[in-house]
Amino acid sequence: MFPIQIRYTDAVREVVEMTAKATHNLSQLRESQVEYGTAPKEEVYREDNVVLYRYKPVAQNLYEIPLLIVYALVNRPYMVDLQEDRSLVRNLLALGMDVYLIDWGYPRRNDRWLTIDDHVNSYIANCVDYLCEQYDMDKVNLLSICQGGTLSLCYTALHPKKVRNLITMVTPVDFHVPNGLLNTWSGSAYGPASMNVDAMVEAQGNIPGDFMNFGFLLLKPFQLNVEKYLGLTDILDDEAKLINFLRMEKWIFDSPDQAGETFRQFIKDFYQANKLIKGEFTLGGKRVDLKNITMPVLNIFAEEDHLVPPASTLALKDYVGTEDYSVLSYPVGHIGMYVSGKVQRDLPPAIVKWLKAR
Amino acid sequence: MADSNPSEQAAGMVYSWMDAQRLMWQAWMDLASKASPKEPTFSDMADEWQKLTMQSVQAWGSAVDPIIRSTAEQFISAQGNALRFLNLAARAWEVAAPKMESGEDWQKALTDALDEFRKRWVNLPAEMAAMTQDIESMWKLYLDQWRAFGQPWETVGLRAPSLWGRMLAGDSAALFELTDVYQAAYQQTLGRLATSPNLGMTREFNARLMEGFDSFTALNVANAEFLVVVAEIWEAAFKQFGEDLVELTEEGGKIENVRDLVTFWTRGAENVFLEAFRTERYTLAQGKLLNTNMQYRLSQRRIVEKYLEAFDLPTRAEVDEAHRRIYELKKEVKALKKQMEELKSPRAKRSKTPQKKKAG
Numbered sequence: 221m222f223p224i225q226i227r228y229t230d231a232v233r234e235v236v237e238m239t240a241k242a243t244h245n246l247s248q249l250r251e252s253q254v255e256y257g258t259a260p261k262e263e264v265y266r267e268d269n270v271v272l273y274r275y276k277p278v279a280q281n282l283y284e285i286p287l288l289i290v291y292a293l294v295n296r297p298y299m300v301d302l303q304e305d306r307s308l309v310r311n312l313l314a315l316g317m318d319v320y321l322i323d324w325g326y327p328r329r330n331d332r333w334l335t336i337d338d339h340v341n342s343y344i345a346n347c348v349d350y351l352c353e354q355y356d357m358d359k360v361n362l363l364s365i366c367q368g369g370t371l372s373l374c375y376t377a378l379h380p381k382k383v384r385n386l387i388t389m390v391t392p393v394d395f396h397v398p399n400g401l402l403n404t405w406s407g408s409a410y411g412p413a414s415m416n417v418d419a420m421v422e423a424q425g426n427i428p429g430d431f432m433n434f435g436f437l438l439l440k441p442f443q444l445n446v447e448k449y450l451g452l453t454d455i456l457d458d459e460a461k462l463i464n465f466l467r468m469e470k471w472i473f474d475s476p477d478q479a480g481e482t483f484r485q486f487i488k489d490f491y492q493a494n495k496l497i498k499g500e501f502t503l504g505g506k507r508v509d510l511k512n513i514t515m516p517v518l519n520i521f522a523e524e525d526h527l528v529p530p531a532s533t534l535a536l537k538d539y540v541g542t543e544d545y546s547v548l549s550y551p552v553g554h555i556g557m558y559v560s561g562k563v564q565r566d567l568p569p570a571i572v573k574w575l576k577a578r
Numbered sequence: 579m580a581d582s583n584p585s586e587q588a589a590g591m592v593y594s595w596m597d598a599q600r601l602m603w604q605a606w607m608d609l610a611s612k613a614s615p616k617e618p619t620f621s622d623m624a625d626e627w628q629k630l631t632m633q634s635v636q637a638w639g640s641a642v643d644p645i646i647r648s649t650a651e652q653f654i655s656a657q658g659n660a661l662r663f664l665n666l667a668a669r670a671w672e673v674a675a676p677k678m679e680s681g682e683d684w685q686k687a688l689t690d691a692l693d694e695f696r697k698r699w700v701n702l703p704a705e706m707a708a709m710t711q712d713i714e715s716m717w718k719l720y721l722d723q724w725r726a727f728g729q730p731w732e733t734v735g736l737r738a739p740s741l742w743g744r745m746l747a748g749d750s751a752a753l754f755e756l757t758d759v760y761q762a763a764y765q766q767t768l769g770r771l772a773t774s775p776n777l778g779m780t781r782e783f784n785a786r787l788m789e790g791f792d793s794f795t796a797l798n799v800a801n802a803e804f805l806v807v808v809a810e811i812w813e814a815a816f817k818q819f820g821e822d823l824v825e826l827t828e829e830g831g832k833i834e835n836v837r838d839l840v841t842f843w844t845r846g847a848e849n850v851f852l853e854a855f856r857t858e859r860y861t862l863a864q865g866k867l868l869n870t871n872m873q874y875r876l877s878q879r880r881i882v883e884k885y886l887e888a889f890d891l892p893t894r895a896e897v898d899e900a901h902r903r904i905y906e907l908k909k910e911v912k913a914l915k916k917q918m919e920e921l922k923s924p925r926a927k928r929s930k931t932p933q934k935k936k937a938g
Contacts, residue, residue: 231836330905420872438855446844
């Protein structure tokens with residue numbers, strides 16, 4: 221018996237009815253309903269395009285050491301506060317943390333010349349100095365995410381006296397691990413033949429956010445471009461779920477352009493040359509030596525991460541100088557770390573418990 | 579569907595599907611004929627349906643959040659792809675069903691049918707690659723890119739190759755003809771508006787135009803090569819699909835709606851694509867396409883800059899240089915300000931870190 225038991229007329233009817241329903245239900249929604257990043261916050265420091273926010277504390281007894289979140293450059297940071305019931309920030313606030321976040325903004329054409337040195341030794345450094353000044357302290361706690369983690373590792377290695385505890389989440393460290401498709405396309409195996417980043421930056425200046433998006437979507441071509449949208453049919457009648465879906469869509473396609481020189485250096489020095497773990501990466505004339513990271517480190521990874529393979533994150537253990545190194549993992553993908561209900565239930569308390577013990 | 583012998587069922591399936599197709603075509607004939615005078619194919623109808631539904635989404639207006647509109651468009655696109663895929667599966671089955679009727683090896687027939695599709699797809703990029711050998715056609719295509727800059731320059735581009743050819747063969751009159759053609763184009767465009775000196779036949783500009791043509795050709799070759807690689811991946815994905823269908827048949831499983839069919843396809847195809855994406859062949863083909871695209875953009879910009887210079891307009895390179903200078907100055911100012919702050923009020927050196935708590 222032929223296994224495909226579908227009559228054409230039924231198939232067309234199914235598709236047409238679903239399309240009509242989807243377009244009708246979607247057309248009833250308005251922009252004001254698709255809110256994100258709603259945890260109250262205020263701007264406390266600004267430098268060029270970069271803004272440091274403080275989230276409004278909610279706990280009575282605030283933990284005395286501020287927690288600075290350093291997000292990646294390639295997406296918008298409100299992923300950590302996407303919606304009320306899926307917010308790492310809100311959960312940390314509820315547990316008494318004093319939470320700050322660096323918002324990198326949207327690079328413009330005049331930001332084309334910003335380098336990794338600017339991001340690490342200027343923006344991150346100045347935000348940390350600002351917090352140290354405000355709290356009359358020498359050190360802060362860092363919670364760094366994905367590429368933000370790589371930048372934070374560089375910062376911490378260069379300024380170890382400014383960091384009390386370091387948390388890295390889904391952070392790429394070894395860019396030459398096998399089976400990393402993003403690594404391969406960025407030139408980890410074949411160098412400029414797979415991505416001539418010099419030509420890209422010269423031709424485009426800043427790298428368009430759409431280009432980055434296209435690459436990310438191609439990593440799962442059918443799941444992310446076809447199946448995901450067909451899955452809408454399951455939630456069309458549930459407005460709350462539909463809005464959650466749209467919120468995620470908004471974040472996915474809200475990709476900032478990448479400052480040209482930063483992108484060039486990140487691709488060449490990290491993806492192609494893997495200089496970080498080789499100890500060859502330099503910033504501001506100084507070598508970034510991960511052995512200088514001697515404070516406690518909590519390394520968190522997603523077991524099903526297709527963007528940053530777990531092996532890439534776990535490599536950190538072999539290169540840092542700390543004796544207090546911990547690992548935490550969850551059976552989710554890269555984005556699941558922020559949107560999985562189970563992770564958001566377990567992860568924030570684990571982070572707070574780890575921090576308070578140090 | 580009632581349980582019966584496979585060949586009866588298969589025949590019934592095929593006939594009912596073909597009947598359904600005929601009914602659909604009769605109902606949609608008016609609509610499709612407006613889009614295309616020839617007899618509509620299923621692809622035409624799917625395209626028409628998709629266009630109409632997209633138009634209805636686009637008519638929502640500005641009250642709807644762009645992300646809502648974009649999601650609806652993605653949904654429609656996904657549905658359209660699902661329909662097209664269903665059509666492909668049906669066509670493959672049309673080939674296999676008669677074999678099943680006659681008791682022949684229908685699985686092999688199915689695989690062979692998919693092979694036919696593969697050959698068609700692989701040949702298309704190969705035809706495109708062959709076209710890149712046809713210089714005249716490539717020039718025409720290249721100059722179509724520059725149509726916005728004026729028809730007169732097309733004359734230069736169209737005539738230049740043959741004039742260069744004659745020159746190289748020793749015909750000195752061709753040089754004068756080329757100069758005349760160039761001068762005429764200049765006078766009709768830049769010469770009328772600019773007070774800049776007559777550029778004449780500048781070697782530099784011509785070199786940029788030729789360089790642009792080289793990079794345009796390289797891009798098209800890379801594109802054709804990339805499509806060949808992608809077509810082969812599609813072939814592998816369909817082969818996997820066929821094998822999965824055979825396995826499903828042996829297990830007695832069935833697929834009863836479009837959504838399940840797409841999920842079934844995705845399960846196999848995603849793995850095939852991801853494995854192929856990891857290969858050196860695919861990575862280098864993609865890299866070549868990306869890199870030649872960037873080189874083409876650079877060569878386009880170099881030509882545009884020549885025009886901008888003639889009109890005294892700032893070029894991209896000049897703007898970037900200005901931005902770089904501003905960036906460097908800002909850094910210097912920041913560093914100086916920081917030094918001044920340090921001199922005014924140095925931070926106290928005493929430790930301010932709260933007492934460390936014991937772990938656990």
